[in-house]
Amino acid sequence: xxxxxxxxxxxxxxxxxxxxxxxxxxxxxxxxxxxxxxxxxxxxxxxxxxxxxxxxxxxxxxxxxxxxxxxxxxxxxxxxxxxxxxxxxxxxxxxxxxxxxxxxxxxxxxxxxxxxxxxxxxxxxxxxxxxxxxxxxxxxxxxxxxxxxxxxxxxxxxxxxxxxxxxxxxxxxxxxxxxxxxxxxxxxxxxxxxxxxxxxxxxxxxxxxxxxxxxxxxxxxxxxxxxxxxxxxxxxxxxxxxxxxxxxxxxxxxxxxxxxxxxxxxxxxxxxxxxxxxxxxxxxxxxxxxxxxxxxxxxxxxxxxxxxxxxxxxxxxxxxxxxxxxxxxxxxxxxxxxxxxxxxxxxxxxxxxxxxxxxxxxxxxxxxxxxxxxxxxxxxxxxxxxxxxxxx
Amino acid sequence: xxxxxxxxxxxxxxxxxxxxxxxxxxxxxxxxxxxxxxxxxxxxxxxxxxxxxxxxxxxxxxxxxxxxxxxxxxxxxxxxxxxxxxxxxxxxxxxxxxxxxxxxxxxxxxxxxxxxxxxxxxxxxxxxxxxxxxxxxxxxxxxxxxxxxxxxxxxxxxxxxxxxxxxxxxxxxxxxxxxxxxxxxxxxxxxxxxxxxxxxxxxxxxxxxxxxxxxxxxxxxxxxxxxxxxxxxxxxxxxxxxxxxxxxxxxxxxxxxxxxxxxxxxxxxxxxxxxxxxxxxxxxxxxxxxxxxxxxxxxxxxxxxxxxxxxxxxxxxxxxxxxxxxxxxxxxxxxxxxxxxxxxxxxxxxxxxxxxxxxxxxxxxxxxxxxxxxxxxxxxxxxxxxxxxxxx
Numbered sequence: 068x069x070x071x072x073x074x075x076x077x078x079x080x081x082x083x084x085x086x087x088x089x090x091x092x093x094x095x096x097x098x099x100x101x102x103x104x105x106x107x108x109x110x111x112x113x114x115x116x117x118x119x120x121x122x123x124x125x126x127x128x129x130x131x132x133x134x135x136x137x138x139x140x141x142x143x144x145x146x147x148x149x150x151x152x153x154x155x156x157x158x159x160x161x162x163x164x165x166x167x168x169x170x171x172x173x174x175x176x177x178x179x180x181x182x183x184x185x186x187x188x189x190x191x192x193x194x195x196x197x198x199x200x201x202x203x204x205x206x207x208x209x210x211x212x213x214x215x216x217x218x219x220x221x222x223x224x225x226x227x228x229x230x231x232x233x234x235x236x237x238x239x240x241x242x243x244x245x246x247x248x249x250x251x252x253x254x255x256x257x258x259x260x261x262x263x264x265x266x267x268x269x270x271x272x273x274x275x276x277x278x279x280x281x282x283x284x285x286x287x288x289x290x291x292x293x294x295x296x297x298x299x300x301x302x303x304x305x306x307x308x309x310x311x312x313x314x315x316x317x318x319x320x321x322x323x324x325x326x327x328x329x330x331x332x333x334x335x336x337x338x339x340x341x342x343x344x345x346x347x348x349x350x351x352x353x354x355x356x357x358x359x360x361x362x363x364x365x366x367x368x369x370x371x372x373x374x375x376x377x378x379x380x381x382x383x384x385x386x387x388x389x390x391x392x393x394x395x396x397x398x399x400x401x402x403x404x405x406x407x408x409x410x411x412x413x414x415x416x417x418x419x420x421x422x423x424x425x426x427x428x429x430x431x432x433x434x435x436x437x438x439x440x441x442x443x444x445x446x447x448x449x450x451x452x453x454x455x456x457x458x459x
Numbered sequence: 460x461x462x463x464x465x466x467x468x469x470x471x472x473x474x475x476x477x478x479x480x481x482x483x484x485x486x487x488x489x490x491x492x493x494x495x496x497x498x499x500x501x502x503x504x505x506x507x508x509x510x511x512x513x514x515x516x517x518x519x520x521x522x523x524x525x526x527x528x529x530x531x532x533x534x535x536x537x538x539x540x541x542x543x544x545x546x547x548x549x550x551x552x553x554x555x556x557x558x559x560x561x562x563x564x565x566x567x568x569x570x571x572x573x574x575x576x577x578x579x580x581x582x583x584x585x586x587x588x589x590x591x592x593x594x595x596x597x598x599x600x601x602x603x604x605x606x607x608x609x610x611x612x613x614x615x616x617x618x619x620x621x622x623x624x625x626x627x628x629x630x631x632x633x634x635x636x637x638x639x640x641x642x643x644x645x646x647x648x649x650x651x652x653x654x655x656x657x658x659x660x661x662x663x664x665x666x667x668x669x670x671x672x673x674x675x676x677x678x679x680x681x682x683x684x685x686x687x688x689x690x691x692x693x694x695x696x697x698x699x700x701x702x703x704x705x706x707x708x709x710x711x712x713x714x715x716x717x718x719x720x721x722x723x724x725x726x727x728x729x730x731x732x733x734x735x736x737x738x739x740x741x742x743x744x745x746x747x748x749x750x751x752x753x754x755x756x757x758x759x760x761x762x763x764x765x766x767x768x769x770x771x772x773x774x775x776x777x778x779x780x781x782x783x784x785x786x787x788x789x790x791x792x793x794x795x796x797x798x799x800x801x802x803x804x805x806x807x808x809x810x811x812x813x814x815x816x817x818x819x820x821x822x823x824x825x826x827x828x829x830x831x832x833x834x835x836x837x838x839x840x841x842x843x844x845x846x847x848x849x850x851x
Contacts, residue, residue: 130673131670131673131674132576132578132613132670132673133611133670133672133673133674134578134580134611134673135527135611135672135673137529137672137673180757181752181754181755181756181757182755183757183801183803184524184757184759184788184801185788185789185801186524186526186788186789186790186799187789188526188789188790219525219526219527219789221524221788221789278523278524278525280525280527280529281522281523281524281525281526281527281529282523282525360573362573363573363574364573365572365573365575365576367576396576396577396578396613397577397578397579397580397611397613398578398580398790398791398792398793398796399790400790400792401790404790407578409575409576409577411575
């Protein structure tokens with residue numbers, strides 16, 4: 068291995084090293100009890116599974132009934148090490164270049180804050196959430212359900228910024244965000260750069276956000292400024308965003324061209340394969356997870372539609388033989404948010420496989436099995452996400 | 460002063476001792492910088508004004524854009540010292556007696572959790588929030604705007620519990636909740652007891668709640684079980700609830716009979732005066748609060764309807780001479796929740812009095828001035844809640 072590759076390997080954070088005990092057939096996966104990384108020692112240690120310094124997921128039993136995932140329980144996945152924390156010293160001074168508009172300009176966060184403000188509640192979910200449930204054992208972090216959370220972002224609508232700068236230049240087909248991570252010397256920028264392009268038709272939903280759950284965004288989650296693309300997987304929500312460009316083409320960065328592609332198992336990713344963009348409909352049970360007392364039980368979980376609103380969810384306590392409609396409880400926080408569901412079920416002593424199956428507003432239903440892709444993205448098959456509960 | 464009275468005075472926590480610098484004309488009130496009490500040292504010290512060990516409010520600049528007030532920023536007001544923290548050692552073992560039903564029973568929290576589950580987002584607000592803005596200087600904690608928050612409660616609907624126990628007994632006119640605080644020897648129970656009655660016609664909205672913002676309720680906020688009455692002021696949401704009774708009469712406790720009454724200034728409270736129950740429509744600005752740069756500014760705040768949904772809010776940057784409709788931003792979390800509002804305003808250099816005025820779904824509008832009551836409850840006058848901002 069030459070020095071270049073070795074450096075790259077160390078720089079691009081591997082997520083798999085810390086995970087142990089993967090059972091490919093699904094249901095149960097344990098990561099070893101790693102301590103919290105020093106950089107995020109403010110996370111709730113009881114709530115997190117630490118796969119590596121830059122890959123932490125929320126334990127399934129830590130979602131509780133909250134409709135909002137607190138920042139100290141929210142998963143972390145960084146493709147590249149974050150910039151130095153000093154970028155948060157003066158948040159309002161952070162600069163973002165707006166390109167591909169009639170009057171390109173660099174704006175500070177302080178300026179953005181005067182231009183408009185909106186809040187969106189949305190599921191933030193890693194593209195690889197559920198990877199542990201693929202049977203072909205893809206490389207990458209074996210996320211179970213907890214590389215996801217329901218969070219609130221506050222910032223300026225990108226639409227207002229584009230309008231203030233004279234509107235989009237001709238030929239804009241993508242919104243391309245560039246992250247502020249440092250490119251180490253000796254590496255090709257396009258190999259490392261976190262630069263993602265999403266179709267321009269979602270421009271009106273994008274926020275340039277400075278607050279997460281009402282407080283300034285932490286470094287781990289992309290502060291001082293993050294490009295938020297509701298309904299799109301985590302990687303498309305570019306952290307420390309330093310350039311937002313309306314572009315005719317997708318970014319040439321590897322993270323856009325060859326990574327985060329849905330190629331068949333055994334193939335390498337490339338522009339000919341679909342990009343990992345919009346999320347699909349999904350749900351999972353959050354209680355009970357292991358055991359319960361015989362009799363009446365409240366089965367609870369979360370459900371979301373991804374790019375669409377979630378419409379309904381059914382629960383089965385017999386592994387999918389029979390289904391009952393669950394009720395959504397608590398407020399509907401909008402199209403991109405998840406909802407909590409509950410079903411009263413009478414459980415007899417024995418073993419029960421509890422599964423849930425959501426339907427979105429377009430009639431898309433979670434499939435029983437999910438067609439695998441090589442890198443292990445977008446898993447929403449209901450059977451693999453089920454839980455086996457011992458009732459006594 | 461005899462020993463009885465002295466003990467009572469020490470036991471009933473006074474809220475005024477720590478407050479200094481009250482300016483009766485409104486606008487600015489400073490409490491001295493007291494440290495956080497040891498019992499709630501997990502509160503965010505930057506976010507809180509500490510009036511006393513049992514009266515803490517959220518700073519107006521600490522609400523930010525969050526639609527949910529984190530528990531570590533939520534105000535505290537205890538009428539009586541909480542029970543020993545050991546009551547949280549086994550939360551599911553906490554018992555609540557359900558009375559005034561066909562088949563009265565004592566149920567554990569563990570049993571309640573099997574009977575049903577729902578979540579409500581609501582404004583929790585102390586009856587005396589805004590007391591600092593009354594000109595007659597009522598006794599009691601001089602709350603400004605921060606004895607309020609927007610929080611999520613999860614628990615079992617009381618309706619389901621009552622149904623499971625055979626339904627309400629004949630003649631039920633009130634739901635009466637009794638708190639689990641210890642009554643010290645030498646005191647009359649009815650002088651100290653936290654026992655509140657609310658009209659039975661809101662029974663269907665009541666929750667017996669074990670979670671606050673998705674996590675078990677802290678002792679300070681009423682865990683392990685709190686009776687939640689959406690749209691009613693804080694005192695009606697009985698902490699450590701140990702009895703819930705459907706009763707023909709209101710509680711004989713002083714907190715129901717003579718306190719929390721809306722008597723005219725200078726009079727003592729009694730059953731002939733209206734009880735402090737449903738909250739009224741209200742809003743306040745949260746930014747900018749002191750200064751801003753000339754030019755475009757985003758004026759933000761929160762608005763709620765109390766017992767009703769909030770319908771709209773207007774903002775004036777000239778002390779009420781002219782008004783503009785603000786926009787609600789972020790999700791509508793239901794009838795009892797607050798909404799965040801924003802207005803883009805062009806501010807010239809100088810001093811601006813920024814005020815907001817909300818209207819609820821029934822057409823009730825915040826008044827310019829609020830008719831005072833002796834104890835200083837329910838203030839929702841828009842002028843007194845305004846902020847003076849220096850623009851330069």
